[in-house]
Amino acid sequence: MSRYRRRRLVNRAMEVLATVAALVAVGVLAVVVISVARRGAGAVSWGFFTKPQALFGQPGGGIANALVGTALLVLLATAMALPVGVLSAIYLTEFARRSVAVPIQVVIDVLAGLPTIVIGIFVYALLVVGHTQSGYAGAFALAVIMLPLIARATQEVLLLVPDTLREASLALGVRRWRTVIGVILPSSVGGILTGTVLAVARAAGETAPLLFTSSIFANTVQTDVTKALPNIPVLIFTYSEQPDPALHQQAWAAALVLMAFVLLASLAAKALLARSRRKLAR
Amino acid sequence: MTESFTIAPVIDVTQVRPDSHAGEREVVFDIHDLTVSYGRVTAISDVNLQIHRNIITAIIGPSGCGKSTFIRCLNRMNDLVPGTRIEGQILYQGSDLYASGVDPVEVRRRIGMVFQKANPFPKSIYDNVAWGPRVLGMRKDLDERVEKALRSAALWDEVKDRLKKNALSLSGGQQQRLCIARAIAVEPEVLLLDEPASALDPIATSAIEDLMHHLKREYTLVIVTHNMQQAARVADLTAFFSLEVDENRRSGVLVEYDATSKIFTNPSDKRTEDYVTGRFG
Numbered sequence: 025m026s027r028y029r030r031r032r033l034v035n036r037a038m039e040v041l042a043t044v045a046a047l048v049a050v051g052v053l054a055v056v057v058i059s060v061a062r063r064g065a066g067a068v069s070w071g072f073f074t075k076p077q078a079l080f081g082q083p084g085g086g087i088a089n090a091l092v093g094t095a096l097l098v099l100l101a102t103a104m105a106l107p108v109g110v111l112s113a114i115y116l117t118e119f120a121r122r123s124v125a126v127p128i129q130v131v132i133d134v135l136a137g138l139p140t141i142v143i144g145i146f147v148y149a150l151l152v153v154g155h156t157q158s159g160y161a162g163a164f165a166l167a168v169i170m171l172p173l174i175a176r177a178t179q180e181v182l183l184l185v186p187d188t189l190r191e192a193s194l195a196l197g198v199r200r201w202r203t204v205i206g207v208i209l210p211s212s213v214g215g216i217l218t219g220t221v222l223a224v225a226r227a228a229g230e231t232a233p234l235l236f237t238s239s240i241f242a243n244t245v246q247t248d249v250t251k252a253l254p255n256i257p258v259l260i261f262t263y264s265e266q267p268d269p270a271l272h273q274q275a276w277a278a279a280l281v282l283m284a285f286v287l288l289a290s291l292a293a294k295a296l297l298a299r300s301r302r303k304l305a306r
Numbered sequence: 307m308t309e310s311f312t313i314a315p316v317i318d319v320t321q322v323r324p325d326s327h328a329g330e331r332e333v334v335f336d337i338h339d340l341t342v343s344y345g346r347v348t349a350i351s352d353v354n355l356q357i358h359r360n361i362i363t364a365i366i367g368p369s370g371c372g373k374s375t376f377i378r379c380l381n382r383m384n385d386l387v388p389g390t391r392i393e394g395q396i397l398y399q400g401s402d403l404y405a406s407g408v409d410p411v412e413v414r415r416r417i418g419m420v421f422q423k424a425n426p427f428p429k430s431i432y433d434n435v436a437w438g439p440r441v442l443g444m445r446k447d448l449d450e451r452v453e454k455a456l457r458s459a460a461l462w463d464e465v466k467d468r469l470k471k472n473a474l475s476l477s478g479g480q481q482q483r484l485c486i487a488r489a490i491a492v493e494p495e496v497l498l499l500d501e502p503a504s505a506l507d508p509i510a511t512s513a514i515e516d517l518m519h520h521l522k523r524e525y526t527l528v529i530v531t532h533n534m535q536q537a538a539r540v541a542d543l544t545a546f547f548s549l550e551v552d553e554n555r556r557s558g559v560l561v562e563y564d565a566t567s568k569i570f571t572n573p574s575d576k577r578t579e580d581y582v583t584g585r586f587g
Contacts, residue, residue: 121388122388186425188421188423188425189425189427189428190386191383191386191419191421191425192421192425192426192427192485192488193427194383194386194411194414195381195383195414195418195419195421195489196414196415196418196438196441196442196488196489196492197411197412197413197414197415197416197418197438197442197492197494198411198438198441198442199411202441206437206441207427207437210428210429211428
């Protein structure tokens with residue numbers, strides 16, 4: 025009787041603890057969103073998106089140049105990381121022997137855990153020292169961050185493709201590479217896109233690597249990737265260090281825009297994943 | 307296995323006489339002392355067998371006796387399983403399938419396979435059949451080729467108005483016939499069927515069996531089945547595999563290989579008799 029009671033109580037206690045933990049997680053996010061929105065929403069207007077940063081000491085201005093710059097940086101980074109990430113995932117799941125796949129897997133996982141400031145310094149030493157800061161360098165640093173995320177996500181979705189489909193194709197006398205292109209990739213495109221969107225969301229907010237590689241820029245819309253590109257994270261960082269409260273508000277507003285982007289990207293990723301799951305379902 | 311075996315003592319399997327048959331027909335596969343092991347586990351040992359052109363050869367036997375292992379050796383599908391070791395020799399039309407210069411992809415091109423579970427690609431019905439020929443460079447008259455394959459698989463009339471529909475919308479039996487159409491669209495010389503009807507209902511099963519009777523005019527067919535009635539209905543020759551357990555080793559062996567009627571009515575080996583009369587398995 026008492027043992028029964030104990031087990032019931034323990035079960036109840038654990039359930040309560042788990043529920044509280046989940047609520048705390050949601051609560052933290054809610055506090056962040058609310059406080060950022062409260063401080064920044066006032067500065068969000070049409071002009072905030074369309075006007076570039078104001079010259080130093082002048083009022084007004086927006087984040088148009090930083091938006092364009094961040095879009096360019098992320099686009100370029102995706103163009104670098106997506107093919108390499110997808111191909112390495114294909115190599116690991118479809119071609120590599122176990123003895124080769126395991127160490128490579130470890131390396132990719134380590135890369136995923138590398139502090140972004142380390143990646144920033146590395147790219148700084150590699151591409152910036154002796155040259156200048158540039159969009160290329162910034163995008164490359166972001167690509168290094170995105171690569172393991174895309175590779176991991178792709179691997180997981182490739183493993184979801186049933187082996188019976190691989191067998192079906194190989195039994196026709198089709199080569200493995202054609203099997204990958206014709207059968208495996210089409211059924212996993214959704215999942216790969218999901219992983220990419222999440223990686224994009226992550227890269228869009230990375231600050232540390234860009235401080236080293238793309239932080240000295242003009243307050244105008246800039247599309248030349250051989251020069252440092254203005255971007256949202258660095259803008260938030262520099263504005264937050266200014267004495268002007270108006271700039272503080274703009275920093276909060278930019279943070280709000282970034283958060284909204286990440287939220288939308290996650291929702292899009294979820295929808296894409298659901299779509300690709302349906303496609304493979306029997 | 308929980309099937310109830312009610313094989314009548316006399317089964318009329320037409321026209322088959324072991325010696326006359328085997329003697330006349332060209333040998334497609336000539337298998338010598340085939341032993342297959344996965345890691346340290348031996349799946350089948352010392353199989354000797356000849357498979358002849360344009361007849362249906364059935365492989366029967368209890369679960370785990372190595373039927374699937376055997377058939378998957380015939381088109382080198384076992385190469386895809388890491389740790390597989392193959393000893394002995396499989397001659398395909400006189401040449402060694404496992405010789406060093408042989409490209410397993412080319413082997414599979416010429417020796418097609420249909421699997422236990424229907425595995426259509428998540429593509430349209432048309433593309434399921436057309437994809438193989440397209441990739442393998444048989445792009446000429448693709449529509450005719452697809453139609454011919456679907457007709458041969460007795461599926462054309464059911465799908466001709468919805469070729470663009472997803473193949474996964476078909477029923478299980480239709481999906482399996484689509485897989486057969488897909489396999490024959492690339493014009494293999496041999497068709498291996500690994501329990502092609504085990505997941506199907508009796509009506510779909512009988513459609514597949516009728517189909518096999520038609521296909522044997524053009525193809526050499528090898529079918530693995532755990533359904534003895536099916537072997538009795540479709541096969542000309544039947545090979546009975548069993549699981550041999552001696553000391554601490556267990557592996558599949560070929561017990562008896564003969565005309566289907568002989569296997570089911572008057573087997574030479576006690577183990578075959580026990581199996582076909584339902585005393586074990």
